[in-house]
Amino acid sequence: MSFTVRKDEPKGVVVVGVDGQLIVGNRHDLKKKVLDALDAGDRGFVIDFTATGYIDSSGLGVLVSLAKKIRELDGDLRLAGLNRDLRTLFELTKLDTLFTIMDSAEEAVAAF
Amino acid sequence: MTAPLRLVVRRRETAVLEGPGRNVEISIRVPTDLDVVEEAVDLVARHCLASGVPPRAARFVMRVVLCEALANAILYGNQLDPSKRVDVRVEVDAAAVTLHVRDEGAGFDPTTIPDPTASDRIDADKGRGLFLIRQLVDEVRFNDRGNAICMILHRA
Numbered sequence: 001m002s003f004t005v006r007k008d009e010p011k012g013v014v015v016v017g018v019d020g021q022l023i024v025g026n027r028h029d030l031k032k033k034v035l036d037a038l039d040a041g042d043r044g045f046v047i048d049f050t051a052t053g054y055i056d057s058s059g060l061g062v063l064v065s066l067a068k069k070i071r072e073l074d075g076d077l078r079l080a081g082l083n084r085d086l087r088t089l090f091e092l093t094k095l096d097t098l099f100t101i102m103d104s105a106e107e108a109v110a111a112f
Numbered sequence: 113m114t115a116p117l118r119l120v121v122r123r124r125e126t127a128v129l130e131g132p133g134r135n136v137e138i139s140i141r142v143p144t145d146l147d148v149v150e151e152a153v154d155l156v157a158r159h160c161l162a163s164g165v166p167p168r169a170a171r172f173v174m175r176v177v178l179c180e181a182l183a184n185a186i187l188y189g190n191q192l193d194p195s196k197r198v199d200v201r202v203e204v205d206a207a208a209v210t211l212h213v214r215d216e217g218a219g220f221d222p223t224t225i226p227d228p229t230a231s232d233r234i235d236a237d238k239g240r241g242l243f244l245i246r247q248l249v250d251e252v253r254f255n256d257r258g259n260a261i262c263m264i265l266h267r268a
Contacts, residue, residue, distance in 0.1 A: 024183040025146045054172055056179045057240035065237045085172045092247045093240050094229040 005033055013044040013109045018052045022059035030059075034066050034077075043075030044112045048105040050081030055089055067099065076100070080108040117148060119155050123163075136163040138202040142182060144190040153178045156202055163204045169265055173248050174209065180241040181213040181261050189215030189259055208250075209265040219258030 003026075004017040014037045022030060034045060047063065049055075067077045078100045082090065090096040102108035122137045138159050142152045153175050161170035182198060190196040196216040203210040226233060228240045246252050251264035 021150055021179075023150060023179050024187075025149050054175045054179070056176060056183065057238070057244055058183060060240055061237040064235055068235065085168075089176070089244065092244065094234055098235060 003030055003033055005037070007042075008046075008109045011044065011109060011112050012042065013046055013112050014042045015046045015048055015105050015109065017048045017050070017105075020051070021053050021055070022049075022062070023054070023056040024058040027058045027062040031062050031066060035069070038070060038073065038075070043070070043073060044109075045070060045075065045077045046102075046105050046108040047077065047079050048081045048108075049079065049083075049086055050105070052081075052083075052086060055086060057093075060089065060093060060095060064095065064098065076112070078102055078108040078111070080105040115143070117142065117152055117155060119159060121159060121163075135206075136204040138163070138204070140200045142186075142198040142200060144186050144192060144194050144196050144198065146183065146186055146192075149179055149182045149186070152182060152200065156200060160202060160204060160209065165204055165209050166267065169209060173265065174211070177245045177248050177263050178211060178213070180245050181211070181263065184241055184261075185213055185215035185217070188220065189217030191217060206267065208267055211263045211265075212260065213263075214255075214260035217259050219255075221258055222254050 002019050004019060006015050008015050016030065016033060070077045080102045081104060082101060090101065102111065117140060120139045124135045138156055140152060140156060142148060156178060157170050157175050160174060161167065185198040186192065190198065199214045201212040222242060225242050228236060228243050233239065245263060249263045250266045253262040254260065
């Protein structure tokens with residue numbers, strides 16, 4: 001499991017790919033990567049779940065926490081690439097009402 | 113350094129059940145270490161898949177609920193005490209997949225956990241684990257002490 005971080009230019013959107021799981025054992029790694037970019041001045045973020053197996057409630061909690069921090073600084077966090085199972089987790093917990101969820105990272109970046 | 117995880121698999125043949133490997137018990141003792149949760153979940157899920165558990169259950173539902181139960185056991189049950197362990201036992205038969213997770217903590221009252229989808233809790237950073245388990249499996253039971261959870265996925 002790992003996270004890949006790239007900046008999509010010219011919009012300067014930070015795209016973080018979750019390769020594997022986003023769970024209790026690695027949630028802090030994702031949080032640190034996003035907060036580091038936030039500290040560096042980035043304000044547009046996309047988390048890409050195209051290569052993600054599953055997410056647990058700790059992972060969902062980190063996304064909520066990051067979204068709140070980013071919005072406090074007038075930024076935006078969007079989610080992309082969720083398969084049917086992963087999308088179900090957001091629907092069950094009603095977190096689909098808190099996040100902008102796009103089909104692909106490209107689409108999410110283009111909408112900034 | 114944490115010792116490698118060791119999975120124990122017992123297979124029982126019965127005259128009533130049809131098909132090989134349908135009556136299987138898988139057990140694993142997990143240290144109180146959040147870094148091993150993913151490996152433990154993967155080990156158990158892969159053996160369940162090989163034992164005839166439907167692919168979606170083994171690849172997704174089982175992984176999510178086992179991950180939740182293990183994280184709760186390590187964080188809230190054993191309270192990160194490295195001297196304690198979490199015991200996982202999975203029974204696979206023709207009717208159901210039953211997952212048991214037991215920690216060494218004092219237990220808790222599951223009826224006290226608030227609904228994380230309530231409007232005043234929807235943006236909370238935590239508190240969705242047990243809710244997700246209840247949503248994803250068919251039955252959830254606790255022992256009286258509240259330190260062991262049993263999660264049942266019916267196969268029909």
